[in-house]
Each structure stands twice: as C-alpha cells, then as structure tokens.
Amino acid sequence: MTPLDPTRPVLELQEVRKAYGPHLVLHSVDLVVPAHSVTVLIGASGSGKSTLLRCANLLEEVDDGAILLDGEEITDPETDQDAVRRRIGVVFQQYNLFPHMTVLENVTLAPRRVHRLSRSDAEARAGELLHRLGLGDRAGDYPDRLSGGQQQRVAIARALATDPRLLLLDEITAALDPELVGEVLAVVRDLKEQGMTMVVSTHEMDFAREVADQVCFLDAGTVLERGTPEQVLGDPQHERTRRFLHRVTGRGRFTAR
Amino acid sequence: MSATTAGGGMPGAGAADEPYRPSARRLAREAHRRRRARRAGLVAAASTAITGTALYLAVVESPGWPRFRETFLNADYARQALPRVLDGLWTNLQLMTVCGALILVLGLVLALLRTLRGPAFLPVRLLATAYVDFFLGLPMIICLLIMITGVPALRLTGVTTDPLLLGGAALVLTYSAYVSEVFRAGIQSVHPGQRAAARSLGLTHAQAMRYVVLPQAVRRVVPPLLNNLVSLQKDTGLVSIGGVIDAVYAAKIITAQTFNYTPYLVAALVFIALTVPLTRFTDWVTARTEGRRHQGGAV
Ligand SMILES: Nc1ncnc2c1ncn2[C@@H]1O[C@H](COP(=O)(O)OP(=O)(O)OP(=O)(O)O)[C@@H](O)[C@H]1O
Ligand SMILES: [Mg+2]
Numbered sequence: 001m002t003p004l005d006p007t008r009p010v011l012e013l014q015e016v017r018k019a020y021g022p023h024l025v026l027h028s029v030d031l032v033v034p035a036h037s038v039t040v041l042i043g044a045s046g047s048g049k050s051t052l053l054r055c056a057n058l059l060e061e062v063d064d065g066a067i068l069l070d071g072e073e074i075t076d077p078e079t080d081q082d083a084v085r086r087r088i089g090v091v092f093q094q095y096n097l098f099p100h101m102t103v104l105e106n107v108t109l110a111p112r113r114v115h116r117l118s119r120s121d122a123e124a125r126a127g128e129l130l131h132r133l134g135l136g137d138r139a140g141d142y143p144d145r146l147s148g149g150q151q152q153r154v155a156i157a158r159a160l161a162t163d164p165r166l167l168l169l170d171e172i173t174a175a176l177d178p179e180l181v182g183e184v185l186a187v188v189r190d191l192k193e194q195g196m197t198m199v200v201s202t203h204e205m206d207f208a209r210e211v212a213d214q215v216c217f218l219d220a221g222t223v224l225e226r227g228t229p230e231q232v233l234g235d236p237q238h239e240r241t242r243r244f245l246h247r248v249t250g251r252g253r254f255t256a257r
Numbered sequence: 258m259s260a261t262t263a264g265g266g267m268p269g270a271g272a273a274d275e276p277y278r279p280s281a282r283r284l285a286r287e288a289h290r291r292r293r294a295r296r297a298g299l300v301a302a303a304s305t306a307i308t309g310t311a312l313y314l315a316v317v318e319s320p321g322w323p324r325f326r327e328t329f330l331n332a333d334y335a336r337q338a339l340p341r342v343l344d345g346l347w348t349n350l351q352l353m354t355v356c357g358a359l360i361l362v363l364g365l366v367l368a369l370l371r372t373l374r375g376p377a378f379l380p381v382r383l384l385a386t387a388y389v390d391f392f393l394g395l396p397m398i399i400c401l402l403i404m405i406t407g408v409p410a411l412r413l414t415g416v417t418t419d420p421l422l423l424g425g426a427a428l429v430l431t432y433s434a435y436v437s438e439v440f441r442a443g444i445q446s447v448h449p450g451q452r453a454a455a456r457s458l459g460l461t462h463a464q465a466m467r468y469v470v471l472p473q474a475v476r477r478v479v480p481p482l483l484n485n486l487v488s489l490q491k492d493t494g495l496v497s498i499g500g501v502i503d504a505v506y507a508a509k510i511i512t513a514q515t516f517n518y519t520p521y522l523v524a525a526l527v528f529i530a531l532t533v534p535l536t537r538f539t540d541w542v543t544a545r546t547e548g549r550r551h552q553g554g555a556v
Contacts, residue, residue: 059453086459096454100472109468110458162459 008071010035010166010197011056016065018048018055018221025051027221028065033166033199033214038192040208040229041201043218044244049201050093052218053168056199057088070165086114089159093171095151097143097158103130104139107158115162122161129157133187149180156187167191169200173207205249209233217241331519338511338520345507346527348421349493352503356428356493357486363429364436369466371441385437392434397492401427405499420499428496432489439481443474480546483539487532494528504528 011033018026025048033039041049054060056067058074058081067075074084098106107126111117117125130136133153143151152172159167169188173181185207191198192211202208208215208229215232217225225232225241236242316322370378370385392400404427409418417423447470455465497506504527508520 057457059457082456082459082461085457088457090454090457092450092454094450096448096450098451098454098469098473100476110460113464113468114459158458 006035008035009033009068010070011199012068012071013052013056014066014068016052016055016067017063018051018060019063025221026055026062029218029221029223031216031223033197035197036195037197037213038211039199039214039216040212041199041216041218042203042205042208042232042244044247047218048221049218050170053090053170053199053201057090057168058084082114086110086162087165089162089164089167091152091155091159091167091169091172093174095143095148095155095175097151097155099143102140102142103135103146103154106143106154107161110158110162126157126161129160130154132190133157134183147180148176149183152176152180152184153187156184160191165197167196167198169198169202171201171203173202173204203248205233205245217244219244328518329522331517334511334515334517334519335523338508338523341507341511342504342520342524342527345502345504345524346531348501348503349490349528352421352425352428352493352496353486353490356425356432357489359429360432360436360485360489361482363433365440367433367437368440368444371437372444372466374462389434389437392431393438395431397427397431398495398498400431401495401498403427404430405496421496421501424496424499424501428489428492432485432492435485436482439478439485440474443478444470446477447473476546480539480543483535483542487535487539490532490535491528494524 009032011031013029013031016026016029016031017024029048029052031039031052041052043049051060055062062075065075066073069084069087073079074081098109101109104123104126107129108117108119108122111122111125112119127136127139130139133156135150135153135157138146138150138154143154146154152175156172172188173184176184181204185204188198188200188207189211200208200211210229212229214226215229216223217232217236217238219240225236225238232241233245236245319325367385367389370381371389373382401424404423405420408416408423451469451473452465455469456462460468494503494505497503497509500506502510504524505521508524511520512518
C-alpha cells in the first residue's frame with residue numbers, strides 16, 4: 001500500500017454518474033473529502049444523497065466516473081469489494097440492526113467474523129464503545145427492546161467497531177422522534193472531535209451548520225453549490241439553494257446567531 | 258414496618274407498605290368473567306352433545322351400517338392386526354426420520370443455490386430451478402412408481418432395486434422441492450436492509466447468509482416446515498405400493514387373507530395418533546413465534 005499522505009483526501013468522487021433505467025440520479029458528481037473532515041450533504045428528497053452514499057460504499061455500481069478511497073480507485077472492477085467495505089462504516093436511516101442478535105453480538109459480529117478478533121478482545125472493545133455511547137448497560141438486550149435513539153447509537157457503535165477509515169451516515173435522525181435526535185447528534189459531534197472522517201446526509205440544517213467543514217447542496221443529481229456552512233447556508237449563491245433553504249427552515253437564510 | 262421516615266419518604270412509599278387489596282371493581286370484573294366462562298362451557302357441552310348424537314344417529318341408522326360394522330369395525334381382527342401394523346409402522350418412522358433429515362439438507366442447499374448471484378453461477382441456478390419446477394409439478398405417486406418400477410427395469414449395475422430405498426429416494430426428491438420453496442420464501446422475507454447492513458460491515462455473501470439472513474429466515478419457516486413433516490409422515494405410507502412392508506402393507510396382507518377391512522382402519526388410526534401430536538406441536542411453535550413478534554397485547 002502507498003504510504004499515507006496527510007494531504008490526500010480519504011474519499012474522492014470524480015464525475016460520478018448513476019442512473020436507474022432512464023432515470024438519471026447522479027450526474028457528474030465531484031467530491032473531495034479530506035481526512036478528519038466532515039462533509040454534509042443536503043438537498044431535497046430524491047436529490048440523490050442516499051444514492052451517493054450507497055455508491056461510495058459499493059452497495060450500488062456507478063455507471064461512469066471513479067470513486068477513490070485513500071487514493072485507490074475502488075470502482076475498478078478488479079478491487080476486492082469486501083476489503084473496501086471493511087474500511088468504511090455505514091449507518092442507515094432505518095438502523096438495520098440484526099434483530100436475532102443482542103446488542104453485543106451486533107457490535108462484535110464484524111470484528112469477529114471479518115477481522116478475526118478473538119471473542120474476548122472483540123467483546124472488550126465493544127463494551128468500551130457501548131459505554132462511550134451511553135449504552136453500557138444494554139449490551140445483553142435485543143434491539144427491539146431499545147428506543148429508536150438507542151438503536152441508532154448501537155448502529156453507530158456497530159459501524160465504529162471495525163475502526164473504519166471513513167464513516168457514512170445517511171439521515172441517521174430521520175426516523176427518530178424529535179426528543180431522541182439530540183442524543184444521536186451528540187454522538188456525531190463527539191466523533192468529529194476525535195477526528196473521524198465523515199460524510200453525512202441530513203435534513204437538520206442547524207446540525208449541518210455546526211458540524212460541517214464542507215456543505216454540498218445536491219440538486220437533481222448534481223452538486224449545485226458547495227463550500228463552508230457559512231457560505232452555503234448563510235449566503236447561498238444559487239436561486240435553487242435559496243429556495244430549498246427557505247422551504248426547510250422557513251427562512252431565506254441562516255443568520256449567524 | 259416502622260414509620261420513622263413519615264413525611265420525609267418518597268411520595269407513594271406509604272402505599273407500597275400496605276398489602277394490596279383488590280378493589281370492588283376488580284372483584285366484580287373477575288366474577289363476571291367467571292360467570293361468562295361457565296356459560297361458555299355449558300354452551301360448548303350442549304352443542305357437542307347435540308352434534309355427536311346427530312352424527313351417531315346418521316351413521317347407525319344408515320342402511321349399510323350392520324354390514325359396515327362387520328367389515329370395518331371388527332374387534333377380533335383389530336386385535337389381531339394391531340401388533341403387525343405397529344411392526345410395519347416402525348418402517349414408516351424410520352423412513353420419516355431418515356428422509357426428513359435428507360430433505361431438510363437438500364431443500365436448504367437448493368434454496369441457497371438459487372440465491373447465488375453472478376454469471377458463473379447461472380448454470381447452477383438454472384439447474385436448481387429446473388429441479389424444483391420438475392418435482393413440484395410431478396405427482397408424488399408417479400414419482401414413486403417411476404422410482405420403484407422404472408429404476409430396477411433399467412438394470413443399472415450398482416444401483417439398488419430395494420423398493421424401500423427407492424421409495425425413500427422418491428420421497429426425498431419430491432419433498433426437497435417443496436421444502437426448498439419454503440426456505441426460499443423465508444430467505445426472501447428477510448428485509449434487504451439486513452443484507453445491506455451485513456455487506457457494509459465487510460461480510461462476504463456467504464457470511465451474510467450464514468450469520469444474518471439464514472438465522473432469521475429459518476426461524477420464520479419453522480411452522481411451515483413442520484407442516485411438511487406431518488404430510489411426509491403420511492406419505493411414507495405410499496411406499497407400500499412397491500411392496501415394502503410398512504403399516505399400510507401389513508394391513509393389506511391381513512385384509513387379503515381375511516376379506517375384512519378392519520386392519521386398514523387400525524392403520525389409519527395409528528397414523529392419526531402419530532400426526533396429532535406433531536400438529537399440536539406445530540401449533541404451539543407457531544403461537545410462540547407469533548407471541549414473540551407482537552408481545553404484550555390483549556388481542
Ligand atoms: N433502487 C432504485 N431503483 C430505481 N430508482 C431508485 C432506486 N433507488 C433510488 N432511486 C431513485 O433515485 C432518486 C434519488 O434517490 P435517493 O434515495 O438517493 O434520494 P435522497 O436524496 O436520499 O432522498 P431522501 O432525502 O428522501 O432520502 C430518487 O428519485 C429515487 O426514486
Ligand atoms: Mg435518502
């Protein structure tokens with residue numbers, strides 16, 4: 001493997017194109033995600049945020065363009081897809097916890113079966129993670145006994161258990177009651193502080209402004225506007241961005257509070 | 258119990274000290290339930306008695322009843338047939354156990370082969386699909402006849418002509434097609450998000466199947482699998498057409514000697530006695546699975 005270059009982006013998308021049948025979902029998307037930075041994707045429903053994240057994790061095949069992880073092209077047909085996914089953690093909107101496993105088993109599955117950690121090592125590490133996410137006492141529970149916020153935190157713990165290079169979070173608070181959103185976002189905030197590289201799609205604009213190093217506004221499959229949160233959320237250049245922000249926040253723009 | 262913390266304790270702490278006494282409302286409610294249960298019991302008993310009497314009269318008053326009783330319900334022949342039918346039943350039980358195990362394995366393998374993706378597996382997928390289509394459509398009795406009479410007629414060296422083995426093979430061929438469809442439905446019922454989550458963690462297709470999809474799929478299909486087992490248990494009786502001395506054939510031999518059909522009835526009762534516990538067990542498993550899925554409801 002090539003030596004780690006600190007300036008090299010963790011994830012890079014080059015002119016990525018993806019269509020479902022006649023329906024063009026991603027249209028020449030470029031994206032650069034530097035190490036230890038948080039990229040937030042915003043955009044209307046159906047603008048292609050989830051599709052972009054699924055492509056980055058190779059759950060969908062791109063039609064054209066390239067995706068690079070640590071400088072290596074992962075859309076090359078020769079790449080070992082399982083090896084790529086091992087380096088990327090994903091958290092889904094619907095948690096997708098394994099209902100037949102306890103919280104601890106959910107979190108230790110990949111470390112044990114994929115990374116071949118011993119059971120005791122995997123459990124020790126999972127215990128630590130769960131404790132950090134405030135779930136220390138729920139290790140033996142089955143997912144259906146947990147609240148939505150707790151389930152989503154377990155899903156985050158499961159994604160972190162393999163020490164991923166990159167974390168993809170797809171609208172992880174969209175299925176949660178408003179009072180549970182805070183506890184999950186707090187976890188993301190902590191992760192940012194620890195230097196985790198993340199790509200996050202969200203409809204929570206306040207949160208986007210707080211954690212993002214870079215905000216990308218997706219519109220009809222293209223990145224219409226990108227920049228710091230102050231630029232994109234505070235002073236949008238495009239009419240469509242302004243209209244979107246107006247719709248989701250009820251105000252034209254964010255003023256610095 | 259001392260009351261030294263009076264006034265300073267937690268609100269409601271005093272109430273927990275007092276022994277719980279059911280309220281008048283609860284007592285009335287329970288009395289009402291008891292009355293209703295008693296009335297329901299009476300209604301059930303009465304309707305059972307009326308139905309039973311009507312059925313009894315309809316049968317006993319039928320013109321052929323004395324003759325029927327003579328040929329089908331002869332106690333002497335029943336006593337004579339029972340031990341031999343039970344001997345034969347041992348064959349059915351062995352067939353059911355051995356075939357049942359083979360059917361489960363083969364059915365699961367067929368279902369898994371059909372989940373394989375990629376062009377390299379196309380022939381495997383096609384073969385598995387063709388196999389299932391063929392044996393789902395082929396009537397059991399024809400499959401048995403072909404195996405028991407057709408295979409020996411080919412005079413293949415090294416291939417058995419034992420009707421017991423060939424009949425068992427026919428059961429395995431047919432039932433593994435049924436069972437593979439049951440497994441396949443179970444696998445498809447697992448939400449695609451589960452597979453996506455497993456693959457995102459770096460698990461391979463095989464690992465995702467083994468640790469995530471199959472455990473959930475198998476749990477869901479236990480009741481229909483048990484139904485197939487009940488039906489297999491009865492169909493083991495069909496191997497008697499090849500001359501295997503099972504419970505049905507044992508009855509047939511006696512009937513042929515005595516021209517009395519009571520042995521068939523004995524065999525029938527023996528099969529029913531065997532399937533009833535299995536069916537009740539299936540009900541119990543189904544109820545338990547259901548109960549776990551929606552827990553804590555009064556409906
Ligand atoms: N498997 C699929 N087959 C066909 N069309 C699809 C598929 N998945 C997504 N799409 C389409 O692609 C478009 C983008 O979907 P995507 O899920 O990426 O949007 P999104 O930005 O995540 O929206 P939301 O905010 O509602 O989650 C939508 O129009 C959707 O209908
Ligand atoms: Mg989405």
